[in-house]
Amino acid sequence: MEENKKIEGPAVSAENTENKPAQTRQSGGEANNDRGSDRHRGRGKDRNKRNDRGRRGRSDRRPDNRSDRNDRNDRRRDADRSRGRRDKPRHCVRSQPPGEVKREILANTSFEETRVAVLENDRLVELQWERRNSKSIVGNIYKGKVENVLPGISSAFINIGFDKNAYLYISDVIGDTRRPIDKILKKGQEVMIQVAKESIGTKGMKVTMEVSLPGRYLVFTPTQQSVGISKHIADSAERKRISEIMDRLMQDTLKGLGVVVRTEAEGAGEDELRREAAFLVDEWRSIEEKFKTESSPSLLHEDSALPVQIARDLLSDSVYVYLLDKKSDYEAVFGYVSRISPELENRIRYYDAKTPIFTAFNIEPEIEKLRQIKVQLPSGGTIVIQEAESLCAIDVNTGRFTGSKTQEDTVTLNNVEAAVEIAHQLRLRNIGGIIVVDFIDMKKASNRQKVMEAFAGAVKNDRAKIRILPITRLGLIEMTRERRRESTISLMTDECPGCFGSGRVLSSESIRIRVQREIFELTQGRPGGTIRLVLHPVLAEAFKAKQAVMEENVHRSVTISNDANLQYEDYRIILE
Numbered sequence: 001m002e003e004n005k006k007i008e009g010p011a012v013s014a015e016n017t018e019n020k021p022a023q024t025r026q027s028g029g030e031a032n033n034d035r036g037s038d039r040h041r042g043r044g045k046d047r048n049k050r051n052d053r054g055r056r057g058r059s060d061r062r063p064d065n066r067s068d069r070n071d072r073n074d075r076r077r078d079a080d081r082s083r084g085r086r087d088k089p090r091h092c093v094r095s096q097p098p099g100e101v102k103r104e105i106l107a108n109t110s111f112e113e114t115r116v117a118v119l120e121n122d123r124l125v126e127l128q129w130e131r132r133n134s135k136s137i138v139g140n141i142y143k144g145k146v147e148n149v150l151p152g153i154s155s156a157f158i159n160i161g162f163d164k165n166a167y168l169y170i171s172d173v174i175g176d177t178r179r180p181i182d183k184i185l186k187k188g189q190e191v192m193i194q195v196a197k198e199s200i201g202t203k204g205m206k207v208t209m210e211v212s213l214p215g216r217y218l219v220f221t222p223t224q225q226s227v228g229i230s231k232h233i234a235d236s237a238e239r240k241r242i243s244e245i246m247d248r249l250m251q252d253t254l255k256g257l258g259v260v261v262r263t264e265a266e267g268a269g270e271d272e273l274r275r276e277a278a279f280l281v282d283e284w285r286s287i288e289e290k291f292k293t294e295s296s297p298s299l300l301h302e303d304s305a306l307p308v309q310i311a312r313d314l315l316s317d318s319v320y321v322y323l324l325d326k327k328s329d330y331e332a333v334f335g336y337v338s339r340i341s342p343e344l345e346n347r348i349r350y351y352d353a354k355t356p357i358f359t360a361f362n363i364e365p366e367i368e369k370l371r372q373i374k375v376q377l378p379s380g381g382t383i384v385i386q387e388a389e390s391l392c393a394i395d396v397n398t399g400r401f402t403g404s405k406t407q408e409d410t411v412t413l414n415n416v417e418a419a420v421e422i423a424h425q426l427r428l429r430n431i432g433g434i435i436v437v438d439f440i441d442m443k444k445a446s447n448r449q450k451v452m453e454a455f456a457g458a459v460k461n462d463r464a465k466i467r468i469l470p471i472t473r474l475g476l477i478e479m480t481r482e483r484r485r486e487s488t489i490s491l492m493t494d495e496c497p498g499c500f501g502s503g504r505v506l507s508s509e510s511i512r513i514r515v516q517r518e519i520f521e522l523t524q525g526r527p528g529g530t531i532r533l534v535l536h537p538v539l540a541e542a543f544k545a546k547q548a549v550m551e552e553n554v555h556r557s558v559t560i561s562n563d564a565n566l567q568y569e570d571y572r573i574i575l576e
Contacts, residue, residue: 101120101121101318101461102120102121102122102320103118103119103120103314103318103319103320104118104119104122104319104320104321104322104323104361105117105118105119105310105314105315105319105321105322105323106119106323106351106357106358106361106363107306107307107310107322107323107324107325107326107329107333107357108325108356108357108358108363109307109324109325109326109329110356112131112132112133113129113130113131113132114129114130114131114305114306114307114329115127115128115129115130115358116128116129116306116307116310117358117361117363118314119361120461124363124366124428125424125427125428125461126427126428126463127367127370127428127430127488128306128310129488129491130305130306131491134491136198136303136306136485137195137198137205137303138195138196138197138198138303138484138485139194139195139214139303140194140195140299140301140302140303141192141193141194141211141287141299141300141301142160142161142192142193142194142195142207142297142298142299142300143160143190143191143192143290143291143294143295143296143297143298143300144158144159144160144161144166144190144191144192144193144207144296144297145158145159145188145189145190145191145296145297146158146159146185146186146187146188146189146190146191147159147165147187148165148187149181149182149185149186149187150181151180151181151182154169154170154180154181155167155168155169155170155181156168156173156181156185157204158191158193158207159296159297160193160207160297161297161298161299162199162204162205164199164204164205165204166193166195166204166205166206166207167203167204167205167206167207168185168193168206168207168208168209169206170184172196172206172207172208172209172210173185173209174209174210174223190296191209192209192211192287192291192300193207193208193209193211194207194208194209194210194211194212195207196208196484197483197484197485198484198485198486200389200483200485200486200490202389209223210223210224211223211287213280213283213284213301214312214313215262215276215279215280215312215340216262216264216276216312216340216341217261217262217264217265217268217272217273217276217340218259218260218261218262218265218273218276218277218280219259219260219262220254220257220258220259220277220280220281220283220284221257221258221259221260222257222258222284223258224257224258225256225257225258226258227243227246227247227250227258227259227260227261228258228259228260228261229242229243229246229260229261230260230261230262230263230265232263233261233263233265233266235266238266238267242261242265242266242273245270245273246259246261246273248270249273249274249277253274253277253278253281254277254281255281257281257284259277259280261273264316272340275340276340283301286301287300287301304336305329305332307324307329307332307333308332308333308336310322310333311333311336311337311348312336312340313463315337315341315344315347316344317344319344319347320347321347321349322347322348322349323349323350323351323357324348324349324350324351325350325351325352325356325357327350330348330349330350333348334348370428370429370488370489370492371489371492371493373385373386373503375421375425376399377399377401377414377417377418377421378417379401379413379414379417380398380399380400380401380402381396381397381398381399381400381401381414381417381418382396382397382399383395383396383397383418383421383422383425384397385425385429385431387431387487387489387490390433390434391433391434391435391436392431392433392434392435392436393435393436393438394422394435394436394437394438395438396414396415396418396422396437396438396439396440397440398410398411398414398440401414408442408443408444408447411440411441411442411447412442412444412447412450412451414440415439415440415442415447415451415475416450416451416454418439419439419451419454419455419458420454420455420458422437422455422458423455423458423459423462424458426459426462426481427459427461427462427464428488429487429488429489430483430485430486430487430488431481431483431487432464432481432482432483432484432487433480433481433483434478434479434480435478435479435480435481436476436477436478436479437476437477437479438475438476439451439471439475439476439477440475441474441475442475448471448475449471451471452468452470452471452477455468455477456468462481464481464482464483464484465481465482466479466480466481466482467479467480498567498568498569505568505569506569508538508539508542508543511539511569511571512542512543512546512550515533515543515550515571515573516550516553516554518573519531519554519556519573520553520554522573522575523554523555523556523575525555526555527555527556528555528556529556529557529575529576530556530557530558530559530576531554531556531557531558531559531573531574531575531576532558532559532560532561532573532574532576533558533559533560533561533571533572533573533574534561534562534563534566534571534572534574535560535561535562535563535566535571536562536563536564536566536567536568536569536570536571537562537563537564538568539562539568539571540560540561540562543560544560547560
C-alpha cells in the first residue's frame with residue numbers, strides 16, 4: 001500500500017493521475033458518476049488574505065476601523081489553522097505547480113441542514129445541500145408495489161410510500177425488455193427498486209430495478225453477472241492486475257455477482273478490494289432478507305449521510321483537506337475513511353474555530369450570488385441564466401467589453417470566457433435537463449470550434465453526465481446535463497407572490513395608466529372633488545413626478561401618500 005502522506009505544513013505531495021468526467025454504469029465504464037482522482041503536489045494559499053486585500057481595495061471611500069481588521073484576522077487565522085498551516089519564512093513556501101488543481105471540501109452542519117462546499121484552487125465549484133425535512137432519497141432501495149402498468153408509454157408506476165408514485169421506464173426493468181412492459185410487470189406485483197432521480201417539480205421520482213451499491217473502489221451490481229473496469233484506468237499492466245484480482249474475487253467472494261471497478265481502485269491492493277467486496281456482499285444479503293420479510297411499501301436500504309457520501313465519492317489524494325464542523329459528522333467520516341482508505345485519514349479534520357466555517361472561507365457571499373441571474377465575465381461581458389422547470393436558457397452578451405482587435409476576435413474572446421463561466425455556473429447551481437446557450441454569432445467556423453473546445457474542456461471536471469451538441473451557425477449550443485436532484489436555486493427559493501414567478505412586475509407607467517382608468521370609471525368622468533391615492537413608496541415617488549398629468553386626465557385634484565406595508569402593485573383609491 002502507498003505510504004501515508006502528511007499534510008502538516010503548506011505542501012502536499014502525491015503522484016499525478018488523470019482526471020476524467022463521470023461515466024454511466026456499464027461494463028468497461030464507471031459507475032455512480034465516479035471520477036478519476038487527480039493526485040497532485042499543491043500548497044494551500046491564504047485565500048482570505050487575498051480576499052481581504054481585495055475588500056480593502058474596494059472600500060477606499062470609507063475608513064477601515066480596528067475592529068474590522070481584527071474580525072478579518074480572526075477569520076484568516078481560523079481558516080489557516082483548520083487547514084493545518086504553520087507560519088513559515090517566505091523562502092520556505094513553494095508555489096503550486098501550474099496546471100494542477102488544489103481541492104478542498106468544507107462541510108457545515110447547522111440546525112436543520114447540511115451543506116458541503118467543494119473548492120478548486122480556492123474557488124467554489126460545487127455545493128451539495130441536504131435538509132432534514134427534505135432529505136435526499138437518491139440511492140435508497142425500496143420494496144414497492146406496482147400500481148399501474150401503461151404499455152402505451154412503456155412505463156409503470158410503483159408505490160413506494162410517498163404521495164407520488166415512482167416512475168419506472170421499461171429500460172430500467174429487469175427481464176426481456178423486448179417484450180411489452182405489461183408482459184413483464186403486473187399490477188399488484190412486489191418489486192425491489194432503487195431511486196435514480198428525485199421528484200422535481202410536478203414529476204415523480206424516477207426509479208430502476210437494476211440495484212447498485214457503491215463503495216470507494218467498487219460498485220456492486222447484484223442484478224448483473226459481469227465485471228467492468230473503469231476506462232479511466234489506462235495503464236494496460238494495471239488493468240491486467242485488477243482483472244486478475246477480480247477473477248479471483250468473482251469466484252470466492254462475489255459468487256458470480258456483477259461489479260464495476262472504479263477509478264479509485266488504481267493502485268489498491270487485493271486485500272482492500274476483497275474487504276470492500278465482502279462488505280458490499282453482506283450489505284446485499286441483508287437487503288435481500290428484508291425484502292423477503294418486510295411488507296410493501298417499505299425502505300430496505302438508506303444511502304449514507306451526505307458527509308459520508310462526499311468522502312466515498314470525492315475524497316482522494318487530490319483533496320488537500322476535508323473539514324467538518326460537526327463532531328458526529330467528523331467521527332462518522334473519519335471512521336469510514338479509516339476502514340476503507342486509512343492512508344487518507346490525515347485529510348479529515350474537525351473544524352472547531354469560533355468563526356463559522358463558511359464565513360471563514362468566504363463561502364456565504366458566494367451562495368448569496370447564486371440568486372443573481374446575471375453573471376459578470378472577466379473582460380466585461382455578461383451571461384444571463386434563466387431557469388425553467390425542464391429547460392434552462394443562457395444568453396451571452398458583450399456588455400461593456402469592446403476588445404482591441406476586430407469584431408470577430410472580440411466576440412470570440414467573449415464567447416470563450418462565457419463558455420468557461422457557464423460550465424462553472426451549471427456545476428455550482430446544479431442546473432440539469434435541457435440547456436440552450438445563445439453565444440454571440442461568429443462568422444468563422446474555426447472560431448466556433450474554438451468555443452466548443454473551451455466548453456468541452458471546462459466541463460471535464462463535472463461529475464454529472466453531460467452531452468454537448470455541435471454549435472450552430474447562429475451560435476446556439478444545445479446540451480443535456482444529468483439531473484438527479486433539484487437545482488440549488490429551486491432548493492433555496494420559492495415562487496415570488498408578487499410576480500408569480502415571472503421575475504417581473506408592472507412598470508410605474510402601466511400602474512399609473514391603470515389607476516387613471518379606474519378613477520375615470522369610478523367618477524364617470526365628472527370633474528370636481530379630490531382623489532387620494534395610497535401607494536407603495538417607490539410608486540408614490542414616480543406618481544408625484546406625473547401628478548399634474550394625472551390631474552389633467554381625471555379632471556380632479558390628486559393627493560398622493562405612501563404606505564410601506566403595501567405590495568408593489570397594490571394601491572388604494574379614496575374619493576374625497
